[in-house]
Amino acid sequence: MAGLELLSDQGYRVDGRRAGELRKIQARMGVFAQADGSAYIEQGNTKALAVVYGPHEIRGSRSRALPDRALVNCQYSSATFSTGERKRRPHGDRKSSEMGLQLRQTFEAAILTQLHPRSQIDIYVQVLQADGGTYAACVNAATLAVLDAGIPMRDFVCACSAGFVDGTSLADLSHVEEAAGGPQLALALLPASGQIALLEMDARLHEDHLEQVLEAAARAARDVHTLLDRVVRQHVQEASLLLGD
């Protein structure tokens, strides 16, 4: 039995996309009334919910407060039912805390934290369904939620993953493609300036190919930006209509 063919000779991937194409993205902002900001995103079958509180006073020990900027606190969790196999994921396992740290790094780079010294911003992200590219979905959802909360940012943070198969880079990997074990790269980009907020790669990839994969991920992240931008504009329009301006 031969393994899955990730990229056919005709240039189609397992799910019928071409190499550079994203999965279908749908997003909504302001899904919860209690939170300061919230958003829900679907990237194909990967679904994530993000909620933002803050900026507010430091909770718990005051010694954690930073004198010159806001503290960004990120928590990641994934639902028991998010993957094919039902598995209990205790709070604070290694994977979740790692993801939380990565998100924190990403958003510390994007949020203008120096505007809110000695305060705290909480970002909670939950993955409801995982089908590859969870990090990217979390970042994109959190961006929308932060925007919804009205916290000033340098730019959108748009994330996307990319892989490499037979000399071609694939954008926005699905779970099947991730599970095949090839190199995979996650990129969070500030699209206006082209600055990289976070870059992570698993597996080995020859340095000659890195640029190509990076380029594919960046292009995909820019595409994500166009879509998110549309969502934000639409949300603002709806909100202003409701306000009756």
Add this chain to the structure above:
Amino acid sequence: MLKSKTFLKKTRAGGVMKIVREHYLRDDIGCGAPGCSACSGAQEGPALELQPVDQASCLCPRPHYLLPDTNVLLHQIDVLEDPAIRNVIVLQTVLQEVRNRSAPVYKRIRDVTNNQEKHFYTFTNEHHRETYVEQEQGENANDRNDRAIRVAAKWYNEHLKKISAENQLQVIFITNDRKNKEKALEEGIPAFTCEEYVKSLTANPELIDRLACLSEEGNEIESGKIIFSEHLPLSKLQQGIKSGTYLQGTFRASRENYLEATVWVHGDTEENKEIILQGLRNLNRAVHEDIVAVELLPKNQWVAPSSVVLHDEGQHEDDVEKEEERECILKTTVNEKMLKPTGRIVGIIKRNWRPYCGMLSKSDIKESRRHLFTPADKRIPRIRIETRQASTLEGRRIIVAIDGWPRNSRYPNGHFVKNLGDVGEKETETEVLLLEHDVPHQPFSQAVLSFLPKMPWSITEKDMKNREDLRHLCVCSVDPPGCTDIDDALHCRQLENGNLEVGVHIADVSHFIRPGNALDQESARRGTTVYLCEKRIDMVPELLSSNLCSLRSNVDRLAFSCIWEMNHNAEILKTKFTKSVINSKASLTYAEAQMRIDSAAMNDDITTSLRGLNKLAKILKKRRIENGALTLSSPEVRFHMDSETHDPIDLQTKELRETNSMVEEFMLLANISVARKIHEEFSEHALLRKHPVPPPSNYDILIKAGKSKNLEIKTDSAKSLADSLDRADAPTFPYLNTLLRILATRCMMQAVYFCSGMDNDFHHYGLASPIYTHFTSPIRRYADIIVHRLLAVAIGADCTYPELTDKHKLADLCKNLNFRHKMAQYAQRASVAFHTQLFFKSKGIVSEEAYILFVRKNAIVVLIPKYGLEGTVFFEEKDKPNPRLFYDDEVPSLKVEDIVFHMFDKVKVKIVLDSSNLQHQKIRMSLVEPQIPGISNPTDVSNMDTNEPERKKKKKFEK
């Protein structure tokens, strides 16, 4: 672009899991027909022809495309590969099914699809909005796929109507499944079986022969009596193998006896490693190289390997009784300890059939369409094929593929694939031997050639990075005459401190062949250049092998240099590796170089350099031999070719000069130095070459032979073997030493490439070196290219890549290289054998002196030193009364009537080319002296076959 989703469920071992996958449907997938306005410009790459013409079919006169289903693709790939079949639509559904079921067919269909001329188009129907179908309740996967194929066929017919109403293009659905065809016809899709369609092609009647005869199996079960017992199903075999009742192994048919075979059991079991099978029923339809399951017979039925030579000559199928008689011949009384584990085949785990070369043995009945095909390889059984063109195929070399082997048939069924040409034609025979030895010899594809450097080529600034300029050095190359792929050059000069600087410069092929591209993949696949008598099958394209990489004189060439500083005792003081640019001052032949060294009048730079090298080489050689390196011998032959007809005019055994060994010494030194360096740098994934110590039992024959001449051969170490071979001399018999060395060569193991991380025995027995690799011939060996890359990384002259440092990938590569090297050697020998035949054809009958190399039960194997030719003299012949033979295994000797033959006895034989059997033209040898009444009559003697590679290797390892 439309997107939609489907949900699939899937179970895995251990539990039920719900897997949800997205499945996007698109509307931008082209139909592949040019000029289709609906899907304009959506396609790239090979596509269908707008007006498929030349398929004159009486069933469907309109222009049409073909759309085969999975089974047609799997079983009739030979038909589809024919140039007459063009404009075929391959559905993604079909391609995926093929991929899951047969990797070789999948590869072939991909090759066909990539061939622009064939106009095959792959239609991604599973992702097309209008042709995607969902699995219905109660429908199994196969039925769904069949339906998907029909839906696609229907869509195509409607779609094509839209683009050209006047053209009336049609898509014809080809299926061998009756139900599927009926359903298709109901839905209004023109459908035929493969057979119907191929038979309707009036312009290409020969295609019918290529059809695989599958339908027969169903009809003929009743007829004829069942010869073989049934094969057990795979699940039972696996159970049996697990519980130990059956053993799994590779089936190896015997070349000499068609009723006998051995199975090499897989795994590490010490006992029962090799199982003998005897008799047609026990062989139970296994074909050479199949993976089989064997059941051991009880000990009282064990047999000994017979030393009888037996060829299958039956014409008819019904002589099964005769076979039984013949089987009795095998069972001779032997002493207990000769008995070996014996078994019978209970099932086939994996067939390893491939297309076979051979000839048609035309049926005696004139009108018969069924004929037997005799493969050139004696280990393959004869195959029954059906053809109408028997008369045209007679006397030609053809290729046939096996389709199946029913239980009631003495021979497997097959079909005709390709006609190669007339027997005896040089091109045909060369093609045959290349095919039989699996040597890739097609011209390089466009994709491969596109990676060659553009001409005119010159060395640029960029090339000089990490490269030393050595153009000022007085470098020269020494090679055999007529050599165009010069991959090594040498220099030697005196340094100011009195020491000598010696440089070996090797063509920098890895500079041109970059890892991973098509050129690299093709070279890796070929593995080695194959030298035939009149032809060379290059590993890399000619532009590289004979021009850019060839270190010709007076041009700047890129090289990889290994430079030593040595003292006058040839002790290495310093070793340096560097990429370089050189400018060879002279390309010499061995003879020219020898002449320069010998003539006192010449004192130029090149000559002094050569003299320095020669002096050092002698010291090196002496030291090597003291360390126990073996000097072996093998009769090597060279042909003098007629420059016009390329027919061999004269035969000559290879002559060895001092300069040969001079070049060899430095190549060995370079290889050893490089091996040390790369192993030091990459202890886990260095590509090295080892030559294992042969098991002591291999030497039995040599020791016995020595004893018969009152010589003691010690074989406990390489050193003692080398010494005893040196001492083995009989004043009355000067050729004895050479004969012993030839025999010793055949006791050796094969030298192999391996990855240092996968093995811990690195020793090279023949060269008595603790570590060895191949570095010096990158133009003709792929292993050297890898070694170049490793070394380049080690000295920081080039960058690495992931495959290079993956020891499993490297081990796989080694496996392929070892296989290719072995096959190349066999092909070379077969080529020599064929030319020997041509030579004797022109020469007529010759009588020559010969020495007995081996003594067998009913024959002797002799070697004719003058031609380096080996042959068998038989003492048994059918239709003749057999002479009294007495074979003594202890002192290998054979008594024929009153004359006893021992090893190394001198005899005189007569050599005749026997063309009576067209299938195998043979060189017959018959005994002239000593005379045996009734035997040494020239017309009476049996034949031998030089068409096959020898059973034993002539040359066990190359240096």
